[in-house]
Amino acid sequence: MAGLWLGVLGLWMAGVVAAALYLVPVSVEGLGELARVIFFHVPTAWVAVIAFAVAAYHSWRYLRDRSADRDHRALAAVELGLLFSVLATVTGALLARVTWGMYWNWDPRQTSILFLLLIYAAYLSLRGVVRDNENQAMLAAVYACAAFVAVPFLVFVIPRMTASLHPQPVVNPAGRIYMERPMLAVLLASLAGFTGLFAWLHSIRWRVARLVAAHSRMLMEHDDPEGGARGSGRAD
Amino acid sequence: MLTIAAVALVTWAGLFMYVYSVDRRLRELERK
Amino acid sequence: MRGTAGRRSTWLRQSSAWADAVRALLWKEITGEIRARQSLGLVLTFALSATVLAARASLTLAGDPDASAAVLTLILFFASVVGLARLFLGEEEQGTSGWLRLLADPVHVFVAKVIYGTALAGLICLLTVPAYLVLCGLAVSPGLAVLVCGAASFSLASAVTLCAALAARVRSGDAMVAVLALPLAIPVLWTTAGGLAGALSNVPVLTHVAFLVSYGVLMVTSGVALFPFLWEG
Numbered sequence: 001m002a003g004l005w006l007g008v009l010g011l012w013m014a015g016v017v018a019a020a021l022y023l024v025p026v027s028v029e030g031l032g033e034l035a036r037v038i039f040f041h042v043p044t045a046w047v048a049v050i051a052f053a054v055a056a057y058h059s060w061r062y063l064r065d066r067s068a069d070r071d072h073r074a075l076a077a078v079e080l081g082l083l084f085s086v087l088a089t090v091t092g093a094l095l096a097r098v099t100w101g102m103y104w105n106w107d108p109r110q111t112s113i114l115f116l117l118l119i120y121a122a123y124l125s126l127r128g129v130v131r132d133n134e135n136q137a138m139l140a141a142v143y144a145c146a147a148f149v150a151v152p153f154l155v156f157v158i159p160r161m162t163a164s165l166h167p168q169p170v171v172n173p174a175g176r177i178y179m180e181r182p183m184l185a186v187l188l189a190s191l192a193g194f195t196g197l198f199a200w201l202h203s204i205r206w207r208v209a210r211l212v213a214a215h216s217r218m219l220m221e222h223d224d225p226e227g228g229a230r231g232s233g234r235a236d
Numbered sequence: 237m238l239t240i241a242a243v244a245l246v247t248w249a250g251l252f253m254y255v256y257s258v259d260r261r262l263r264e265l266e267r268k
Numbered sequence: 269m270r271g272t273a274g275r276r277s278t279w280l281r282q283s284s285a286w287a288d289a290v291r292a293l294l295w296k297e298i299t300g301e302i303r304a305r306q307s308l309g310l311v312l313t314f315a316l317s318a319t320v321l322a323a324r325a326s327l328t329l330a331g332d333p334d335a336s337a338a339v340l341t342l343i344l345f346f347a348s349v350v351g352l353a354r355l356f357l358g359e360e361e362q363g364t365s366g367w368l369r370l371l372a373d374p375v376h377v378f379v380a381k382v383i384y385g386t387a388l389a390g391l392i393c394l395l396t397v398p399a400y401l402v403l404c405g406l407a408v409s410p411g412l413a414v415l416v417c418g419a420a421s422f423s424l425a426s427a428v429t430l431c432a433a434l435a436a437r438v439r440s441g442d443a444m445v446a447v448l449a450l451p452l453a454i455p456v457l458w459t460t461a462g463g464l465a466g467a468l469s470n471v472p473v474l475t476h477v478a479f480l481v482s483y484g485v486l487m488v489t490s491g492v493a494l495f496p497f498l499w500e501g
Contacts, residue, residue, distance in 0.1 A: 006256060006259075010249075010252045010256075013248060013252075014245060014248060014249070017241065017244050017245055017248050018241055018245060021237060021240055021241035021244055022237050022238055022240075022241035033237055036237075200255070200259075201255070204255065204258060204259055204262060207262055207266065208262060211262070211265055211266065
């Protein structure tokens with residue numbers, strides 16, 4: 001069953017890549033072929049935000065039920081979120097260079113993703129400093145939830161408050177769509193694909209963490225010298 | 237663009253196979 | 269009808285008990301501060317020195333409102349973080365945290381800390397902003413400046429207090445407060461700079477103030493929800 005979904009994901013993304021990079025005609029004002037970065041930039045930024053929402057959700061659930069699995073899921077989401085934030089910032093900078101001539105413009109949307117990056121970094125440094133696992137999980141969970149409150153402001157409010165160099169949102173509040181239909185279709189498909197990719201990577205990452213935790217618990221409980229030979233503790 | 241698209245597709249295929257193999261191994265270990 | 273009257277009087281009773289608790293805790297903060305007089309003096313001295321240095325360095329800005337506002341915001345932020353960090357580290361140092369945990373409701377503690385933090389940040393503003401303006405020879409619309417500073421103090425305190433509580437549980441607490449607080453404080457800083465620039469140019473700043481206040485309220489609310497987890501560990 002999982003195999004079927006993964007197969008779909010694999011083919012879907014292959015289709016997206018092909019369409020984004022070759023098949024679809026690109027028609028954004030004066031950017032030419034380089035506008036294709038949009039098909040990857042927007043989804044990575046989207047996933048970066050989604051990842052944080054996922055992390056915050058699992059952090060909140062962790063605070064309620066203190067289940068280690070919740071903590072694994074939260075941390076996995078943050079790690080992936082960091083990765084996608086970096087990708088979004090880089091692709092965004094590339095697009096900025098092409099559109100406005102500079103890699104960095106202090107454009108509010110561009111800056112928003114940087115803020116997200118800072119939050120992720122702060123979260124991970126907090127975890128890095130605290131040695132005791134349970135304390136680490138609890139403190140990190142509290143921070144994730146607090147930071148989640150800030151995210152809507154960082155991502156949605158601030159861009160609206162200041163004048164923006166950023167191109168109009170693809171779907172503006174009035175509901176009119178600024179991209180040509182084929183481009184929009186590919187963008188949405190890419191969005192879906194990247195979300196699926198995130199879900200897959202997230203699942204793998206947190207299950208690895210769970211396995212490692214279980215293994216080290218096993219080692220501690222049995223104090224077993226054969227622990228290393230029984231099965232690879234390294235699942236990555 | 238065709239070359240870039242082709243390279244990207246191959247890269248994606250490679251990445252996919254790699255992550256898939258990790259997933260398979262993970263499932264094996266979980267079953268134990 | 270009697271039922272609703274009963275419920276309402278219970279609510280009144282509960283809210284006055286709530287207010288009493290917060291007031292008591294606030295009083296404890298203030299008296300503690302008076303006893304440990306040096307640390308407040310330290311914070312204010314730091315704020316003043318930073319202001320003087322920054323004012324000297326920003327002479328070349330030639331009174332540009334945006335740039336001056338940005339410099340001022342930075343000073344306010346760092347001076348406030350230094351002051352607010354002590355909110356919880358002080359407890360750990362003085363060994364009063366165990367006592368506090370035993371006797372007080374975490375929500376009351378948190379609210380008291382935020383109120384105290386707002387007052388502290390406000391005090392820093394009161395010292396810093398006029399000093400900077402005088403040293404740079406800038407004019408400001410006083411009403412707007414007060415409004416922005418007040419809202420900013422509240423907003424900043426609300427964000428930093430929770431981070432201070434988090435950092436107090438970590439060994440390298442001092443450094444950690446700034447690291448944790450910065451991302452959460454960025455919306456505040458960004459908006460404060462905009463608001464101060466508006467005050468300097470005599471331009472309406474209602475959006476900025478509204479933003480600061482709502483952000484502060486949101487942060488306090490989430491802090492109230494999250495702080496109990498920290499308190500009981």
